[in-house]
Amino acid sequence: MNALLEVDRVSKSFGGVAANREISLSVPAGAVHGLIGPNGSGKTTLFNSIVGHHPLDAGSVAFDGTRIERMTVPRIARLGLLRTFQQTRVYGAMSCVENMQVSAPHRTAHGGVLLRRVPAAVTERAEGLLEFVGLAALRHHRAGSLSFGQQKLLEFAMALMFRPKMLLLDEPTAGINPTLINGMIDRLVRANAELGVTLLVIEHNMRVVMNLATHIYCLAHGRLLAAGTPEEVRNDPRVVEAYLGGE
Amino acid sequence: MSTSANAARQEAPRGGPLSGAGPRRLGLAVLAAAAVAAPFVAPGLQSQMAVLWVMVVLALTWDVVGGQMGYNSFGNIVFFGAGMYASAVVQRALSLNAQETTTAGAGGAEALLAPIQYLGGLGLGLACAALVAVLVALPLGASILRLRGHYFAICTLGLGVAAGEIASAWDWLGAGSGLVTPLFPEALGNRNRFFCFYFLALAGACFAVLKLLYRRRFGLLINAIRDDEDKAEAMGLPTIRAKVVAWSVAAFFLALAGGAYGNFIGFIDPLDIAFSGATFGVWMILMAIMGGRGTLWGPILGAMVFHVTQELFWTFLLGWHRVAMGLLIVVIVTFLPDGILGWVRERRGGAALAEGRRA
Amino acid sequence: MQLLLDGLLVGAIFALAAYGMALVWGVMNIINVAQGELVILGGFLTWWLTTLGIHPLFGIPLAGAVLFAFGWLLYRTVVHRLVDRDLFVSLLATFGLSILLQQLMNQVFGADIRNANAGLGSTYLLGDGVVLANIKLVAFAVALAAAAGLLLVLRRSRAGRAIRATSQNARAARLMGVRTDRVYALAFALNAAVCGIAGALVAMVWVVHPFIGITYTVRSFVIVVVAGLGNIAPVVISGAALGDAENITGFLLGAEFQTAFVFLLLVVILLLRSYLLSRRRQVLR
Numbered sequence: 011m012n013a014l015l016e017v018d019r020v021s022k023s024f025g026g027v028a029a030n031r032e033i034s035l036s037v038p039a040g041a042v043h044g045l046i047g048p049n050g051s052g053k054t055t056l057f058n059s060i061v062g063h064h065p066l067d068a069g070s071v072a073f074d075g076t077r078i079e080r081m082t083v084p085r086i087a088r089l090g091l092l093r094t095f096q097q098t099r100v101y102g103a104m105s106c107v108e109n110m111q112v113s114a115p116h117r118t119a120h121g122g123v124l125l126r127r128v129p130a131a132v133t134e135r136a137e138g139l140l141e142f143v144g145l146a147a148l149r150h151h152r153a154g155s156l157s158f159g160q161q162k163l164l165e166f167a168m169a170l171m172f173r174p175k176m177l178l179l180d181e182p183t184a185g186i187n188p189t190l191i192n193g194m195i196d197r198l199v200r201a202n203a204e205l206g207v208t209l210l211v212i213e214h215n216m217r218v219v220m221n222l223a224t225h226i227y228c229l230a231h232g233r234l235l236a237a238g239t240p241e242e243v244r245n246d247p248r249v250v251e252a253y254l255g256g257e
Numbered sequence: 258m259s260t261s262a263n264a265a266r267q268e269a270p271r272g273g274p275l276s277g278a279g280p281r282r283l284g285l286a287v288l289a290a291a292a293v294a295a296p297f298v299a300p301g302l303q304s305q306m307a308v309l310w311v312m313v314v315l316a317l318t319w320d321v322v323g324g325q326m327g328y329n330s331f332g333n334i335v336f337f338g339a340g341m342y343a344s345a346v347v348q349r350a351l352s353l354n355a356q357e358t359t360t361a362g363a364g365g366a367e368a369l370l371a372p373i374q375y376l377g378g379l380g381l382g383l384a385c386a387a388l389v390a391v392l393v394a395l396p397l398g399a400s401i402l403r404l405r406g407h408y409f410a411i412c413t414l415g416l417g418v419a420a421g422e423i424a425s426a427w428d429w430l431g432a433g434s435g436l437v438t439p440l441f442p443e444a445l446g447n448r449n450r451f452f453c454f455y456f457l458a459l460a461g462a463c464f465a466v467l468k469l470l471y472r473r474r475f476g477l478l479i480n481a482i483r484d485d486e487d488k489a490e491a492m493g494l495p496t497i498r499a500k501v502v503a504w505s506v507a508a509f510f511l512a513l514a515g516g517a518y519g520n521f522i523g524f525i526d527p528l529d530i531a532f533s534g535a536t537f538g539v540w541m542i543l544m545a546i547m548g549g550r551g552t553l554w555g556p557i558l559g560a561m562v563f564h565v566t567q568e569l570f571w572t573f574l575l576g577w578h579r580v581a582m583g584l585l586i587v588v589i590v591t592f593l594p595d596g597i598l599g600w601v602r603e604r605r606g607g608a609a610l611a612e613g614r615r616a
Numbered sequence: 617m618q619l620l621l622d623g624l625l626v627g628a629i630f631a632l633a634a635y636g637m638a639l640v641w642g643v644m645n646i647i648n649v650a651q652g653e654l655v656i657l658g659g660f661l662t663w664w665l666t667t668l669g670i671h672p673l674f675g676i677p678l679a680g681a682v683l684f685a686f687g688w689l690l691y692r693t694v695v696h697r698l699v700d701r702d703l704f705v706s707l708l709a710t711f712g713l714s715i716l717l718q719q720l721m722n723q724v725f726g727a728d729i730r731n732a733n734a735g736l737g738s739t740y741l742l743g744d745g746v747v748l749a750n751i752k753l754v755a756f757a758v759a760l761a762a763a764a765g766l767l768l769v770l771r772r773s774r775a776g777r778a779i780r781a782t783s784q785n786a787r788a789a790r791l792m793g794v795r796t797d798r799v800y801a802l803a804f805a806l807n808a809a810v811c812g813i814a815g816a817l818v819a820m821v822w823v824v825h826p827f828i829g830i831t832y833t834v835r836s837f838v839i840v841v842v843a844g845l846g847n848i849a850p851v852v853i854s855g856a857a858l859g860d861a862e863n864i865t866g867f868l869l870g871a872e873f874q875t876a877f878v879f880l881l882l883v884v885i886l887l888l889r890s891y892l893l894s895r896r897r898q899v900l901r
Binding site: 329331400401403404406407408410411412414415416418419422423425426432534535539542543546576577579580582583584585586587590591594 | 647649694697698701702703704705707708709711712713714715716717718719720722723827830831834837841870872873875876879880882883886887889890
């Protein structure tokens, strides 16, 4: 199978500190892959490099057959590659439904689309996805008034609203109520299985990532330390050492 | 999800200061009737009312970019002044032409025009004003709206002052002494009443268009930009396009206001009337803030309260009234940054549903 | 040559006001739009001295001292409410302050153009080819000395250390026992003082008028944007460059376009900056 996302020897340093050194990974269409590593190992930097937040020092990134390493964030997003944030980012003063409506894709690229009403079908889909993440009851509340965990769910639903081909999720379960974690995992799995969204997930919780991902990459000190199935990675002595020594 | 229930929910809780769909429509009709009747009831206040409606347009248009979109512009006055000059230049060219053909130069430079000539000139002038403003706004918006925060605010401030300085240095536009607009023909009746109704109609149109736009995707987009532009970019939203449209809509209505304001006053001064950053330029911001940023009714309310306050200052503090205005700005901004509507909402216990904002 | 030299000397005054702005911006994260009015106020004080028959050079320390006190007062009454607030609030509030000060000066000093002539004569260079008003040399020296003095205060004194600590991390400084409120007051007062000194020089070298303050605000901003918030040398260099550029355009296009040029330069520089950053996939904040 062809890789949907192909990261090839990407390097990025900030003021002399190498955050990513020659990292290569590839995610096939339809897969769920995990990205792990101790704090400060360069996971979020790699996400930022992929989606176009900052220029790369070296290396290339291809998404769905297109080279994207020189594109800007909005263009990459319009290709169908979205990311969520570790600290949630929602439109705080707007209601949940509005957050969803505005996230609908608008690939017809001319100005007239701005002046159109929000189609009923979009609103319906928005309501449906809010139901999917369990926020239907709160749909007219201000997004900024939701709890952290609820905002994470909303952010995830907004990303799905866009009908992305692939989602990069930055610690989707961090900071949320432990009882909600299983619900979140369940929804990630269903989004992958039912909506066909390819996922690359940064995750701290080893139990979560082992259950979720079919293939795992482990970063440490900006380098790719190990890669393989959950079994292989868990038993890799270097990974064990990085976690025990690093934290 | 049942769509009918859902549609009903969307319609119902849009209430701003006047809530409930039926009473609200009634209230709007009463307000409109009062606004139309007012010039006949109090003919002495017609010129005041004309200025009031100009203020409403200024506050409403500022709020598109400054309130709903969260881009704090200090330079929207550029479009007001540009519209004024464009309209005046067109009208002067036409009126010179008219004098040559009809009165054979008998009446001197400022001969009276026939009503039809005057109206024709004003109409064409306004059309050109709107066109020029939008043509300026498109490229300007596409570049300046890429700036954020402090840089955007200061850049627009510079733009506003630069426009005034250029107008007052450029001979073709009359330089520092400005331009005189055509005399209002007596056959059309009272000048103040004429412009009072023009500006009222403009304010009404501006309100209606914005109300419509805010309910479309456009409204959602500019609100998203206000709340978190980085997120909006990361979600692939057409942020630049939305920003340029917002800026151009504001420019369009500002130019239509400015284009007629020159005729209403009778002459154009580059720094005190057209590009008056220290008066109209900052008042429009203040009015929007005073009423409540990011709401449709806030700027209107703000404009009314502000205009009355300003007139009182003018009457009772003659000479010092501008000092008082400066003080008022500082006081309002430091103590009432959410405006009257924001304050009222807070007092009501902050039900704070998103609907309230877009009343 | 004449233009370049004049621009260079005048630019030092701009740089002084810009350095004050950088101080307040860096420490309090506030852009003081009323910066120019503080400059003009210093100028009017100096002019007022001359009407009493006192030599305008005494205006330099006087303007510095009075503006220091005035800056402290402004901080206590208005500016302290702006720290940690939405940047829009601080911009608009200082903009309101600027209008307030303009109008107050208009009422108190009148709307006439004023100049405090120091009567120091001129120096002729290059066989009379270049005329140099001595006062400009004095102004240049004073501006540099004031800037150096400010730098010394920041580098060496206890208060200066507190200011620098606060600008780097206000919360940490507060935890370490720095009274940040006083630090802010001091920073704003120091800024007002250097503006006052710059204003005294402006009144002697050139003219003051209640409504031209905004040009000094924008000049300061341009200089800070180009030079950054950090060191003094780039500030002085860009100040001088700005003075030169202004003089040359004034000469080429006519003096009436000189002010417009300053503002257009601002717009162009900001756009250029954003363009360069966006090429590197970054957004200007």
